[in-house]
Amino acid sequence: MAEALRIGIAGLGTVGASVARVLRDKSAELTRQCGREIVVTAVSARDRSRDRGVDLGGAKWFDDPIELAEKADIDVFVELIGGDEGAARSCVSAALDAGRHVVTANKALLAKHGVALAEVAEKKGVLLNYEAAVAGGIPVIKTMREAMAGNSVNRVFGILNGTCNYILTRMEAEGLTFEACLKDAQRLGYAEADPTFDIEGNDTAHKLAILTSLAFGTRIASDDIYLEGISNITQADIRAAGELGYRIKLLGVAQRTESGIEQRVHPTMVPTASVIAQVHGVTNAVAIETDILGELLLSGPGAGGNATASAVVGDIADIAKSRPGFQHGPVFGRPAKELRPYKKAQMRSHAGGYFIRLTVHDRTGVFAAIAKRMADNDISLESIVQHANGSDGATQKTVILVTHETTEAAVRKAVDGVTKDGHLTDKPQVIRIERAG
Amino acid sequence: MAEALRIGIAGLGTVGASVARVLRDKSAELTRQCGREIVVTAVSARDRSRDRGVDLGGAKWFDDPIELAEKADIDVFVELIGGDEGAARSCVSAALDAGRHVVTANKALLAKHGVALAEVAEKKGVLLNYEAAVAGGIPVIKTMREAMAGNSVNRVFGILNGTCNYILTRMEAEGLTFEACLKDAQRLGYAEADPTFDIEGNDTAHKLAILTSLAFGTRIASDDIYLEGISNITQADIRAAGELGYRIKLLGVAQRTESGIEQRVHPTMVPTASVIAQVHGVTNAVAIETDILGELLLSGPGAGGNATASAVVGDIADIAKSRPGFQHGPVFGRPAKELRPYKKAQMRSHAGGYFIRLTVHDRTGVFAAIAKRMADNDISLESIVQHANGSDGATQKTVILVTHETTEAAVRKAVDGVTKDGHLTDKPQVIRIERAG
Structure with missing residues (x-):
């Protein structure tokens, strides 16, 4: 021996x-x-x-x-x-x-x-x-470094932070606020005393940066990642997602596009019937899409x-x-x-579906104005839900839009327009939708 | 170079x-x-x-x-x-x-x-x-052979045959019969002209035998696998599974037990909310449970x-x-x-939950007789659903039982007893329930 x-x-x-x-x-x-x-x-x-x-x-x-x-x-x-x-x-x-x-x-x-x-x-x-x-x-490094030899990766995405997934899972399961779930996560040792690094997406970004390099053969560029955390996700978002057949997950996504590589970390709507939507609590998951193999998903314990x-x-x-x-x-x-230099795709060119939740004054013409802003920016809508907020006599309404594929630039312009129109009573909420099998 | x-x-x-x-x-x-x-x-x-x-x-x-x-x-x-x-x-x-x-x-x-x-x-x-x-x-060999070094596996199970999963997925999604889905699978090239090897579980057994050896360090024993195919799964089973929060999948399962290693291939009820329940169509999946890592699941294209x-x-x-x-x-x-000799656990000692669907004469005392047979065999029931078959005046009823953990031997004895009582109008259906995360 x-x-x-x-x-x-x-x-x-x-x-x-x-x-x-x-x-x-x-x-x-x-x-x-x-x-x-x-x-x-x-x-x-x-x-x-x-x-x-x-x-x-x-x-x-x-x-x-x-x-x-x-x-x-x-x-x-x-x-x-x-x-x-x-x-x-x-x-x-x-x-x-x-x-x-x-x-x-x-x-x-x-x-x-x-x-x-x-x-x-x-x-x-x-x-x-x-x-x-x-x-x-989860043996994702071994899988990408060894098992996928010869494959060209198109997209890699995943639930890479157990703290965020634990919070989102409990918010959905129990109807609790973000703050209440965060406190519980801290009590149980799933979140740090200062949770910023986890909940604002930085930890996910570090891991994503490594996966991006393995996926695309590029030099690691962890400072060039678009970052949005989960602290502004509300029960209204989670409920609306559920009604529309989606679940909210914090994903890290790296994707090859015509203008470069997108690296982004943000709350994401994934179809409730997808495999990744069933990844609950502190469990992590990574999905990898390639030209030869197709789509592979690995899920398992991400920490501990x-x-x-x-x-x-x-x-x-x-x-x-x-x-x-x-x-x-x-x-x-x-x-x-x-390793090639990393060429960053601009976030405003990101193409995909969007969930837009608007809280508006309950008055005539508001909906028409919103519809016009969407149409002016060539945004076609897959679904529209509108309902009164709270009890009778409420002066606010919620309007939820789900768009067909459009661009980040178009959505930002449309939402800015709606905001300028003066119909909103609260900050607009925009959550990207991610394809997932 | x-x-x-x-x-x-x-x-x-x-x-x-x-x-x-x-x-x-x-x-x-x-x-x-x-x-x-x-x-x-x-x-x-x-x-x-x-x-x-x-x-x-x-x-x-x-x-x-x-x-x-x-x-x-x-x-x-x-x-x-x-x-x-x-x-x-x-x-x-x-x-x-x-x-x-x-x-x-x-x-x-x-x-x-x-x-x-x-x-x-x-x-x-x-x-x-x-x-x-x-x-x-799916890189399951590399994962088990390399990434899990030092881990002791408790259970490995998976959807290892795309043909069967395609048929079960379509049966559930479209309410079609097994035969209709098999024909479509043949037309689309997902099933052979003689589909026996796939639908009766032999193909799954071959793959399971290899995973068992990797999991437990035993000599491959593919002839010692308990085998049940999907050809007797009906719409009644699939509908009842759905109502009870389960989905039917053909699984290969290898599990360490006190009396040896269970190797079994059979239709299985898995919780609808589990990750493996979302694995649809020709996609395969393997879950591995170990002492150190915990549970890992890999899903992806199993053929092509x-x-x-x-x-x-x-x-x-x-x-x-x-x-x-x-x-x-x-x-x-x-x-x-x-590699150690494979020590086979007897199927009758298998412990788990069971789904039992009985078609019975609609007459007084039938249900009491069924309940007695279960109690006599120490089977405790988690849920009982009973409904009339077809329109008014039907002379048959369906009784669906879901048991708490019991043994294969107890279930076989109880169902034999019910059959001997003479209340059944059709063959009893028994489907094992598998824990899945």
Whole structure:
């Protein structure tokens, strides 16, 4: 049998401790699968004394993760510190420079420095694996990087943030407000004390940026993503969506268009009868559309210590099965040096259906004015729902429009026009509709 | 750059021609992804003169696929002939004996001879890849063999036959009979002239047998699978399922139980709100439940030339990225020699919920008799629906029972009892309910 594969883990939080536990508890089975033993020989974390529920006795302790990355007797450096700069970036760089394979779950680091790190890994002939960085336990990186060889991707989209999906699921199931669901998510540990990064879509954007690069062979461009969070989604939207046969999900979408690549994160109406509409709670899902394969959908746990650890262990096992002298596939599917510059499609050229919810004064001529603004912008309507707000004698009405395919520019112009007409009593709500199988 | 990888394709039907086309059309992209060229250097098929819509000019023609497997200048032998014996088996054996990597889409061959072939491949140090053999374009083999390293599988189940799912989908959507939908499926090329193999579950069983081996590290035992097809599913079942919040799917299920491993293929009630219930038409889906990762679901095209070719090309690309001297992971996840004997759980110990539809004489005491038979067998009921059949004056009633978790043995005994009581006017219908997320 080949020599044992030596692992160094930097960061022993929930995921790090879980990885160490799985590698120990499943040692015999992993050896059988990989043809060699996998042993944790070095670890690093901030607090040496904390009880992590796993015996790390055999591993050498490093106070400094960079020292571990550079000097420990390891074959693989596992980075589970997190953050796009600081210790995480320094120690991943140090490990690659020292010719060690790296496994990381760090989406922020890859979204910002992934291409540069991939260039180093490929120059050094080592692997940089990051299955856990996108959609937790779902093997979407392996699928796109390996299984879809030869496929040209047209669109990749998904539910990539469990916090948002949990909030939207509970809002729909229980009729609660966004704020109430967010509080519950925080109480249950599904949302951070400062939830901005999740609910405003930044976390989804980081993951989407990585998928975009894998899908289209482009350099990662996470700053060029159109971003809209879920904090302004109301019960009125969710109810109207349901009545029209849709469900609201926060999606990250990357799509090839004539004018470039669209990367967008926003609340989206998906058909209630689609597979992705049934992905509830903290579960994640990714759909990939290609020219040869067609549409593939993967769903599963997108976060949590164990699911994330499963992806990290899968990455380690792939390295264990390889041998010195093995030339690996490139980090982002194509050689990092050959990744094309990302050409951004303008959001105003986005083509698709739209849901528009308007709260208007209940007076004569309002509806005609709205209809005219739509017609003036060549927007054809699939359905129109109009109903009084509240009890008898209400002075407001709600008008809900669902458009056939049109453009973002046309919808913005039409809605601006309606706003200027002075008939609205509240901010207009616009939600994009996404095709989904 | 490394030397080109030389491919020999035996079998140039829809899939074979599609593989040749993808390898040619996507040559530049595949080279970029794999770091070397992939070239079809040899082919074999029955009819040399047929136009397959792809230029095979550069490839050497072999009339005999075994000669191709043994003597052609190739690194990888791609078997797309089909069948569990004859030419397919002979040429795959010949290629492995000659130390060539093999890629195959042949589920029947693997279900019958997979372990023996894997032993040869592992002894020779070559790869035997078969992603296309199960669920077409869905990368379930790669997911189970690689991404889930270290996970212990509790259950794997799926919609593995597009023909059956197409028929059940249309029966539900359009209220048509099984026979009418089967005819349409035949007309559209989704079903064979002799559809027995698909609709009676044998095709699903072959695929399930492979997944079972990957899931549990056991030797393939495709003859030991409990089999029930969809030909006796009626509109009455589909309507009742809908009313109770279920949808009927033909599932293949492999599950670890205390008394062994259950392998079963049968029509199944899954909750309408589950993800797998939204998998319509010829689409396939596989769900895998493990101790670490949790539940993962993959859905996508399970058949068709292009989707199958995509999986074959992915398998070839994996070989292209490897290099001589690379020691590969084992064919079925664990070394073939170490696969454990399959220990079959008895079907009568199967535990789960049941749907029971009884057509009975409309007379006093019938319902009490049915209730007594259930109680006598410790079957507790979740719901009971009873309604008259047809118009006023009908002399028959339908009684539909949904049980809480019970055993197959109890249900069989209770239904036998009801039958002996003489109250039934038609064959009783029993459909198992499957948990699904």
